[in-house]
Amino acid sequence: MNINELEKLTNEGVDDLPSLERRTFLRAGLAITGLFMGGTILSLTSVRGAKGAVASMPQDKRHAYSPHYSMVMRQNLCVDCERCMDACIQTNHVPHYGWRTRILERTRNIGPQEKETIFMPVLCNQCNEPPCVRVCPTVATYKDKVTGIVMMESKKCIGCKTCMAACPYNARYFNEERRAVDKCNFCWDTRLTKGMKDTACVEACPAKVRVFGDLSDPNSEVYKLVHQPETTVWVLRPETGALPNVFYMNVTLDI
Amino acid sequence: MKAMLAKVLPQEGGLEGSQSKLYNGTIGLFWLLTIVGIGFGVHAMLIGHEHAYGVTREIPWGLMLAAYVFFVVTSTGLCLVSSIGHVFGFAAFKPIAKRSVYLAIATIVSGFLVIFFEIENPWRMAVYNVISPNLTSNIWWMGTLYGAYLVFMLIEFALLQAGRHKIAGMCGLLGVISGVAAHSNLGAVFGLLNGREYWHGPYMPIYFIVSAMMSGCATVIFFHWLGYKINGWKMSEQLQESLRSVAKLGALLYIVIMFFTTWKCIAGLAGHPPGEYEAFMALLDGPFAHNFWYGEVALGLTIPLLIILAVRARNLTAMAIGSAASIVGIFVMRYDLVVMGLSIPGFHELNIVDLPHILPYTPTLHEWMVTLSGFTFCTILFMMGERLFRGHLSEDH
Ligand code: SF4
Ligand code: SF4
Numbered sequence: 001m002n003i004n005e006l007e008k009l010t011n012e013g014v015d016d017l018p019s020l021e022r023r024t025f026l027r028a029g030l031a032i033t034g035l036f037m038g039g040t041i042l043s044l045t046s047v048r049g050a051k052g053a054v055a056s057m058p059q060d061k062r063h064a065y066s067p068h069y070s071m072v073m074r075q076n077l078c079v080d081c082e083r084c085m086d087a088c089i090q091t092n093h094v095p096h097y098g099w100r101t102r103i104l105e106r107t108r109n110i111g112p113q114e115k116e117t118i119f120m121p122v123l124c125n126q127c128n129e130p131p132c133v134r135v136c137p138t139v140a141t142y143k144d145k146v147t148g149i150v151m152m153e154s155k156k157c158i159g160c161k162t163c164m165a166a167c168p169y170n171a172r173y174f175n176e177e178r179r180a181v182d183k184c185n186f187c188w189d190t191r192l193t194k195g196m197k198d199t200a201c202v203e204a205c206p207a208k209v210r211v212f213g214d215l216s217d218p219n220s221e222v223y224k225l226v227h228q229p230e231t232t233v234w235v236l237r238p239e240t241g242a243l244p245n246v247f248y249m250n251v252t253l254d255i
Numbered sequence: 256m257k258a259m260l261a262k263v264l265p266q267e268g269g270l271e272g273s274q275s276k277l278y279n280g281t282i283g284l285f286w287l288l289t290i291v292g293i294g295f296g297v298h299a300m301l302i303g304h305e306h307a308y309g310v311t312r313e314i315p316w317g318l319m320l321a322a323y324v325f326f327v328v329t330s331t332g333l334c335l336v337s338s339i340g341h342v343f344g345f346a347a348f349k350p351i352a353k354r355s356v357y358l359a360i361a362t363i364v365s366g367f368l369v370i371f372f373e374i375e376n377p378w379r380m381a382v383y384n385v386i387s388p389n390l391t392s393n394i395w396w397m398g399t400l401y402g403a404y405l406v407f408m409l410i411e412f413a414l415l416q417a418g419r420h421k422i423a424g425m426c427g428l429l430g431v432i433s434g435v436a437a438h439s440n441l442g443a444v445f446g447l448l449n450g451r452e453y454w455h456g457p458y459m460p461i462y463f464i465v466s467a468m469m470s471g472c473a474t475v476i477f478f479h480w481l482g483y484k485i486n487g488w489k490m491s492e493q494l495q496e497s498l499r500s501v502a503k504l505g506a507l508l509y510i511v512i513m514f515f516t517t518w519k520c521i522a523g524l525a526g527h528p529p530g531e532y533e534a535f536m537a538l539l540d541g542p543f544a545h546n547f548w549y550g551e552v553a554l555g556l557t558i559p560l561l562i563i564l565a566v567r568a569r570n571l572t573a574m575a576i577g578s579a580a581s582i583v584g585i586f587v588m589r590y591d592l593v594v595m596g597l598s599i600p601g602f603h604e605l606n607i608v609d610l611p612h613i614l615p616y617t618p619t620l621h622e623w624m625v626t627l628s629g630f631t632f633c634t635i636l637f638m639m640g641e642r643l644f645r646g647h648l649s650e651d652h
Contacts, residue, residue, distance in 0.1 A: 097305055098312070105608040120605070131449060137395035138383035156383045159304075159375025161315035162394050168450025168601050173312040176303030179376055237601065240449040 065148035067214035069126065069186050070245040071199075072225045072233075077207045077251065078103065078119035084201035084210065091190050091200035092182075098173040100124070100184040101201055121209060123201070124171035124184035125236070125244030126150050132163035132172060132183075141181065148245065149188055154180035168240040186212070215245065225249065269645025272486045282638055285631040292628020295621045296372030304375055307621040311614075314597040318618035319373040321590040322626040324441065326366030326633070327401065328463065328589065329582075331438040332471025333359035334408065334430055336501060341420065342427040347500040350493050354482065354640075354647035355475050356412045356427070361636035362474075363405055369629040393443040400437030404430055416644070438463050445596060452530030453523075453596040462515055469512050470585050472505030473559065473578040480575035482641045495571060502568040505578075509560040516551075534599050537613050543595060546587050555584020 080103050088094060088101050101123035110116045130150050133143050140156035141163055143149075157180035164172045164181065175182035186192065187199040198212045213222035226233055226247050235244040272278070299307035310317045337355030340348030371377045380398070389395050407430035414423035439460035445451070446459030476498055483490050522528075523535035538547045562577035598613045618626075640647070 104602065104605070104610075106606050107608055108606065117608075120607075134389075134391045135394060135444070135448070137389055137392045137398060138379070139387045139389045140383070156379065156387055157376065158380040158383065159377075160380075160394055161310075161375075162392075162444065164312060164315040165597060166448050166450065170313060170601050174305060174315070174375060176305050179303075237450065242449070 064128075065144075065146060066216050067147060068216040068245070069147050069149055070213070070215040070222050070226075070247065071123070071186075071202075072211040072222050073121050073246065073248045074209050074211065074225075074251045075118065075120060075248050076253070077209045078121055079207055080105065080119045081206065083204040083206060084121065087200040087204035088184075091187060093177075094182070095175060095177060098175060098182060100171075100182070120248075121201075122169060122171070122236070123246065124150060124167075125169055125242065125246045126184075126186065128243035128245065129241055131166040131168065131240070131242055135162045135166045137162070141183075144188075147186075147188070149185050150183070151185050151188065152180060152183065154178050157181055168237045168242055169244075222247075269648045270486065270488045271645065272642045278485065278638075282635060285635045285638075288631040289628045289635065292624045292626075292631070293368075293372075295624040296628070299372060299621045299625070300375075307619065309617050309619040309622060311616065313600060313614045314594065314616040316373075316593050316597060317616055318590065318622045318626050319369050321586070321593040322629050323366045323370040323373060324593060325586050325589040326362045326369065326629060327438065327441060328467045328585070329470045329474050330359045330363035330366065331434045331464075332467035332469065333362065333474055334404075334427075334434045334471070335468050336471035336475050336504070338427050338431045339504075340497075341415070342424045342431060347497055350491070350497040351475055351479065351501065353412075353415050353644070354479060355471075356408060356415060357640045357644065357647060358474060358478055358637065359430075360405070360408050360412060361633055361640065363401065363408070364636065365629045365633035367405075368632055369625060372625045393440045393447060397437050397440040397444060400433050400440060404433040404437050407433055435464060438467055445592070450601060451596050452528065453534040453599060458515075458519060462512075462519075465508065465515065466512055466585070466588070469505065469508035470582070472501050472508060473581040473585070475501050476505065476571070477575050477578035477582060478637060480571055480578075482637070482646065485638070486641055486646070488646055490571070498571055498574075499568045502563050502574050506560055506563045506568065509556050509563075509581075513556055513560075516556075529604055530599050533603060533612060534595055537598065538591065538595055542613055543591055546591050550584050550587030551591065553584070554580045555588055556581070558584075 082103055084101055085099065085103065088099075092100060094100055101121065104120045104122055106118040106120055108116045108118060126149055128148070130141075130143055132141055133150060136142075137160060138156045138158055140154070140158070141150060141152050144151050159174060159179070159181070161174060161181070164174070172181050172183045174180075187196070191199060199210075202210045202212045211221050211225060213220040215222050215226065217223055218227075225231075226249075231249055233247050233249045235247060238244075295307075304310065308317070308319075333355045336348070337352045337359065339345050340350075341352040374380065384395065384398060388399075407426050411423050411426035411430055414420075414426060442460030442463035445454040446456055449455055479490075479494070479498055482488075520535055520539065523531040524539075537543050559574075559577035559581040562573050566573045568574070594616055598616070600607075600610055600612075600614055602610065603612065
């Protein structure tokens with residue numbers, strides 16, 4: 001069977017692929033783009049016509065929350081001005097020793113002498129299967145049943161820091177002033193409940209890297225971005241099974 | 256109350272300790288160190304751990320959690336080893352029961368002392384563990400089961416003192432069950448974290464139980480020897496024989512743990528599993544190599560095993576020295592296990608600028624002092640127990 005014939009076959013989707021296989025596969029740094037037969041990956045085809053590259057891509061039927069808050073990072077737009085970080089610190093009273101969102105800097109060789117720098121904003125992924133929530137002994141951290149935001153009830157936090165050890169994304173820190181673990185909650189208490197439509201970091205970003213919205217609404221910008229055809233969308237560390245709600249993509253720049 | 260105490264505390268018979276300046280001085284010094292350590296812990300609690308301890312958001316657990324793990328591993332091990340005799344009826348292990356159960360209590364209480372200062376808001380635990388439990392949380396199960404374990408062990412010890420061996424054995428069985436459940440949950444606290452490759456998998460709960468037995472054997476031998484040594488008593492023949500049986504069991508367990516460790520290392524290296532490979536390289540040939548080869552392999556496993564083999568499980572002094580080495584080595588094992596698991600950054604594969612391959616962690620003075628106070632407090636409990644319970648003699652030897 002050559003590649004052209006393969007392309008004509010219908011894609012069986014990633015839904016029924018055993019998670020172990022997905023994981024092993026993703027570990028190898030490859031994207032699942034092709035078709036499967038009887039659950040076994042037969043081949044990788046070109047990206048055209050393929051489903052999402054990542055196992056944890058949102059599936060419409062999985063929207064347990066409404067609004068299902070999520071964020072899309074149009075990563076290659078980020079210029080590392082860090083205004084999002086400042087806005088977050090101001091809005092959420094983040095102490096000097098902590099952070100809720102950050103810009104990580106990556107480098108990649110793009111030629112024998114050439115390097116490319118990538119700026120990668122990170123924050124709590126408001127995971128659908130949050131390891132931090134599972135491990136918390138006192139339900140001090142929980143997944144909000146309406147919005148899907150992973151929140152803190154500070155008065156219940158005993159400060160065992162298990163959630164910090166469990167989070168694959170280093171998204172939590174212990175806030176001595178609150179005497180509880182603190183983390184991004186999409187500005188729930190500081191903005192969303194006060195009628196504002198987006199988070200402080202989204203508002204502050206001059207490059208429009210961050211897009212915030214309701215993934216369960218097909219008319220929202222986040223929904224459209226994530227469901228764009230022929231666009232690779234990825235999440236961080238999918239192999240941990242945390243199912244993040246922060247999605248990353250690169251946009252085509254018209255220069 | 257008095258009558259009850261009279262039942263539990265032997266009034267006469269047994270072994271009497273002679274008073275000496277050295278003995279009293281040691282106890283005094285240890286009390287001082289314990290109180291100073293608690294002072295450091297309270298200070299850390301007041302100013303916030305962020306400003307007192309060396310733990311960070313990336314490495315939220317350090318020396319003190321390792322000390323806690325060490326104490327509860329030892330306690331569970333003591334409970335298991337002592338149960339062989341007085342719960343499961345193997346006569347050779349009966350003479351060690353009382354002291355071992357007492358030590359199991361002393362070590363878990365010392366562990367609780369350290370964890371009290373390791374957790375930022377321990378007082379909230381008492382309330383919210385009860386009114387807001389999370390049944391999927393291994394920490395919750397561990398805490399709750401260890402609470403039950405302590406209660407069973409206390410009742411069991413009181414019953415042993417009162418000579419009610421049958422019902423003490425039943426209580427001991429409950430202690431064993433809750434101890435094993437609690438301890439494997441402690442292993443699961445680490446093992447069930449998908450994002451921590453070094454820990455992830457069923458290995459941790461299994462390893463924790465087996466290594467607890469190993470710690471138990473070392474502790475039984477060392478503290479029986481020490482108890483008799485510092486009080487100038489002479490060991491009965493039955494007790495010596497019993498300790499020799501413990502040493503034989505210990506030898507087997509050292510070998511089992513060597514086997515476990517070898518395969519864990521091979522599995523961590525073969526095929527370069529991401530996250531794990533880096534951790535094992537750090538352990539075998541990196542910043543943790545001294546800890547691993549000198550602490551874990553030499554002191555913790557090889558030396559005590561070789562001593563037991565060399566003296567054919569007979570010379571108790573030699574085996575007590577080996578056990579002391581092993582106890583030190585096991586502490587290093589716990590430290591490496593906790594810190595190594597957190598040292599590999601979650602984004603290690605992403606080539607992040609300025610992100611070290613191995614995250615740094617150095618315990619601060621506060622952490623050392625609280626940890627030390629756990630050890631001094633445990634020693635005080637041990638020494639007082641020897642006097643109070645007159646050498647923990649049981650009637651049948
Ligand atoms: S990113 Fe971390 S803190 Fe946020 S929900 Fe996921 S596991 Fe929890
Ligand atoms: S530190 Fe607080 S929020 Fe985190 S697991 Fe412990 S009790 Fe829960």
